[in-house]
Amino acid sequence: MQTDASTESDDTLYIDAISSALADEMRADPTVVLMGQDIAGHGGAFKITRGFLEEFGDQRVRNTPIAESGTIGIAIGSSMLGIKPVIEMQFADFISCGFNQVVNVAAKMYWRTKQSVPLVIRLPAGGGMGAGTFHSQNIENWFLHTPGLKVVSPAYSNDAYRLLRAAIRDPNPVLYFEHKFLYRRERSPIQKQPVRDRILGESTILRSGTDITTVSWGWMTHRTLEAAEVLAQEGIEVEVIDLPVLSPLDHRGIIASVEKTQRAAIIHEATCTGGFGAEIAARICDEAIWSLDAPVRRIAYPDSPPPFHKGLEASRIPSPERICSELRQLLDA
Amino acid sequence: MDQLKSLREMHAYMRLAREWDLRFEKMFRTGALSKWYSSVGNEATTVASASAIEAGDSLLTLHRDSGAILRHYLDINELLPGILPQDPVIREPMGGDSQQRFLRLACQMLGRENGFSSGHERSYHYNLFEEQWGLFHIGMISHLGSMIPVAAGTAFAFQQQGGDRVAINFIGEGATSTGDFHEALNIAAVWKLPFILVIENNRWAFSTPTSQQYACDHLSDRALGYGIPGVQVDGNDAEAVLAVMQTAVARARSGAGPTLVEAMLGRHRGHSEGDDSLQQVPEADLIQYGEEDPLDLAEKRLIDSGVFSRAWIDEVKERCASLMIKTVDQAASMPEPDVHQARSLYAD
Numbered sequence: 001m002q003t004d005a006s007t008e009s010d011d012t013l014y015i016d017a018i019s020s021a022l023a024d025e026m027r028a029d030p031t032v033v034l035m036g037q038d039i040a041g042h043g044g045a046f047k048i049t050r051g052f053l054e055e056f057g058d059q060r061v062r063n064t065p066i067a068e069s070g071t072i073g074i075a076i077g078s079s080m081l082g083i084k085p086v087i088e089m090q091f092a093d094f095i096s097c098g099f100n101q102v103v104n105v106a107a108k109m110y111w112r113t114k115q116s117v118p119l120v121i122r123l124p125a126g127g128g129m130g131a132g133t134f135h136s137q138n139i140e141n142w143f144l145h146t147p148g149l150k151v152v153s154p155a156y157s158n159d160a161y162r163l164l165r166a167a168i169r170d171p172n173p174v175l176y177f178e179h180k181f182l183y184r185r186e187r188s189p190i191q192k193q194p195v196r197d198r199i200l201g202e203s204t205i206l207r208s209g210t211d212i213t214t215v216s217w218g219w220m221t222h223r224t225l226e227a228a229e230v231l232a233q234e235g236i237e238v239e240v241i242d243l244p245v246l247s248p249l250d251h252r253g254i255i256a257s258v259e260k261t262q263r264a265a266i267i268h269e270a271t272c273t274g275g276f277g278a279e280i281a282a283r284i285c286d287e288a289i290w291s292l293d294a295p296v297r298r299i300a301y302p303d304s305p306p307p308f309h310k311g312l313e314a315s316r317i318p319s320p321e322r323i324c325s326e327l328r329q330l331l332d333a
Numbered sequence: 334m335d336q337l338k339s340l341r342e343m344h345a346y347m348r349l350a351r352e353w354d355l356r357f358e359k360m361f362r363t364g365a366l367s368k369w370y371s372s373v374g375n376e377a378t379t380v381a382s383a384s385a386i387e388a389g390d391s392l393l394t395l396h397r398d399s400g401a402i403l404r405h406y407l408d409i410n411e412l413l414p415g416i417l418p419q420d421p422v423i424r425e426p427m428g429g430d431s432q433q434r435f436l437r438l439a440c441q442m443l444g445r446e447n448g449f450s451s452g453h454e455r456s457y458h459y460n461l462f463e464e465q466w467g468l469f470h471i472g473m474i475s476h477l478g479s480m481i482p483v484a485a486g487t488a489f490a491f492q493q494q495g496g497d498r499v500a501i502n503f504i505g506e507g508a509t510s511t512g513d514f515h516e517a518l519n520i521a522a523v524w525k526l527p528f529i530l531v532i533e534n535n536r537w538a539f540s541t542p543t544s545q546q547y548a549c550d551h552l553s554d555r556a557l558g559y560g561i562p563g564v565q566v567d568g569n570d571a572e573a574v575l576a577v578m579q580t581a582v583a584r585a586r587s588g589a590g591p592t593l594v595e596a597m598l599g600r601h602r603g604h605s606e607g608d609d610s611l612q613q614v615p616e617a618d619l620i621q622y623g624e625e626d627p628l629d630l631a632e633k634r635l636i637d638s639g640v641f642s643r644a645w646i647d648e649v650k651e652r653c654a655s656l657m658i659k660t661v662d663q664a665a666s667m668p669e670p671d672v673h674q675a676r677s678l679y680a681d
Contacts, residue, residue, distance in 0.1 A: 031493075033493060059493065062524075064520065065516075065519055065520055065523060067516035067519065067520060069482065069512060069513055069516055070482045070485075070513060070515075070516025070517045070519070070520050071482075071516075071520070072482070073479070073480075073481070073482020073483045073485070073486060073513060073516075073517060074482050074483070074485050074486035074489050074517070074520060075486060076482075076483050076486055077391075077471075077482065077483035077484060077485060077486020077487040077488075077489065077490065077500075078486040078487065078489045078490040078493070079486070079490075080460075080462075080471065080483075080486075080487065080490075081391065081469065081486075081487050081490035081491070081494075082490055082494065083489070083490045083493055083494075100476055100479055101479065101482065101483075101513075104474055104476060104479065105474060105479055105480075105483060108474070110677070110678065110679060110680050111453070111676060111677070111678050112450060112453065112454050112458065112459070112460075113449075113450065113454070113459055113460035113471075113472070114460075114680075115460050115462060115471075116680035118680075147678050148678045148679070150679070171679075171680040171681075172679045172680055248679075
């Protein structure tokens with residue numbers, strides 16, 4: 001477990017940033033309680049809570065039965081009476097078993113009753129590891145279509161750290177998508193201060209460019225940056241925008257960028273039809289269609305469940321090569 | 334005599350609840366209200382259950398629990414001075430302004446601005462939290478069974494915080510078929526949460542009889558599978574329900590964990606007012622439910638005691654009915670919500 005001794009740290013693995021944020025927030029706020037399957041003695045399927053039972057005790061680190069709906073409901077009820085629950089879904093895919101509690105109870109509670117539900121659900125999501133159909137999905141859009149939820153999708157260790165702390169402090173239900181492929185591959189410095197207490201819409205320009213705007217989140221941001229490097233050698237300058245927060249969506253940075261570059265592509269690992277790329281494309285069309293020199297393009301997973309075989313899976317996840325190819329086509333359009 | 338005083342105390346609130354529903358049923362019939370779900374027939378179970386808890390506890394209700402709400406929120410003596418002796422026998426009334434709460438409750442039913450959801454949510458789909466008085470009431474969503482884990486969650490908060498507060502939650506027998514019933518009761522049992530789940534078994538879920546809902550003899554037997562006590566009780570008998578609930582609440586307060594209570598009731602009204610679901614209920618059963626009316630049973634016991642007269646019973650009824658007319662009329666004259674108002678999705 002990381003300690004809170006320094007405010008700046010050296011390169012930190014994405015997975016360790018998540019552990020640190022959880023531990024630091026539990027030390028700062030005794031009302032934070034963790035719930036999840038196998039999170040106590042075992043430390044969770046990905047070992048994110050290893051050592052937590054010893055430090056925080058079994059009252060605050062709760063193994064739950066295999067009961068996603070029951071667990072989320074209990075977290076909701078407790079959050080309305082002074083507890084700040086953080087649930088670990090063992091895999092993001094399993095939240096479907098608790099869907100009603102998320103979309104009808106938690107999401108609508110504040111609008112219906114003005115009672116806040118300060119709840120965080122951590123969702124280990126995404127593919128790339130040959131984990132099969134029900135351990136690989138990207139399901140953020142199920143929840144982006146539900147008013148009342150906040151949804152985050154950090155691509156970097158620092159965002160993973162600061163957004164988790166802010167999510168726990170936010171008085172609203174937050175779905176925190178953490179990408180499993182990044183757990184032990186993404187490593188970068190984290191800054192522990194300041195700690196914000198709200199999740200607000202944000203977008204980050206990671207690379208400035210004049211020819212095409214890309215919008216992505218999670219693992220796909222890394223792949224888009226790889227593609228942008230390649231294209232830069234061909235003289236194509238891509239402006240790469242990362243969305244660490246998907247809901248509430250702040251699309252102003254996207255619109256400003258598209259007005260400059262006049263071309264836009266959205267890259268996501270989730271399936272294409274009805275995906276969040278469609279929403280972003282629609283907003284670009286609503287507000288900047290007269291700036292566009294080409295149709296807005298979505299580079300996404302084909303409409304299929306994730307296959308098991310690594311080669312089959314890899315053929316579906318947008319690769320840097322595919323991103324390069326589609327962005328070149330967009331420039332030629 | 335003490336027992337008689339307990340029954341008198343519950344009876345006053347049961348009558349209040351009955352007149353509440355009769356008033357709104359009437360408004361529904363005249364078209365003044367777009368939807369109504371009646372609590373008629375559930376008063377003994379709901380009033381007795383809410384009599385077993387106190388300020389600080391959490392209450393989660395359904396659409397047939399006006400009795401629990403009125404009992405938990407209000408001091409009936411504040412609304413109808415002198416209707417009960419000043420010193421309560423069973424429980425202290427909730428502190429705070431009962432008149433104000435009662436009027437707002439009526440506004441909530443009518444979708445007025447002054448209602449608890451400012452017209453955004455229907456009837457019992459609202460929350461009322463008044464922390465300073467220890468009032469923590471969470472209403473339902475329409476998905477039956479979904480609030481069971483939420484109720485258990487309020488019990489989880491109490492357990493985490495120490496002390497001896499408890500949570501009670503009402504569901505119908507139909508909702509025992511949901512996954513949330515199982516998941517929540519199982520977790521509550523494993524974690525020994527201070528939680529009492531009351532099944533109001535009125536034998537008909539919308540139009541579905543118990544024979545098509547479950548195959549066990551008694552739903553209370555399911556408790557065995559969770560390793561907790563399960564008790565079946567005559568839900569029309571306020572004194573019997575009170576005794577069962579007081580035991581369950583004491584067990585929860587002691588840290589021993591949850592109890593499942595099955596209160597046997599009859600179906601007196603349609604699923605909602607104006608539907609034809611009662612046509613599925615055999616005539617003989619309907620007659621029997623009517624003969625077992627909880628108000629009639631309580632009143633008969635009070636009169637048979639020789640201490641209370643029919644005239645006194647009638648006076649209570651008359652005063653409750655007049656109060657309803659006055660309060661509901663007042664609520665109806667209050668402002669409607671501004672249809673252009675914005676309503677925030679997120680807490681600041």
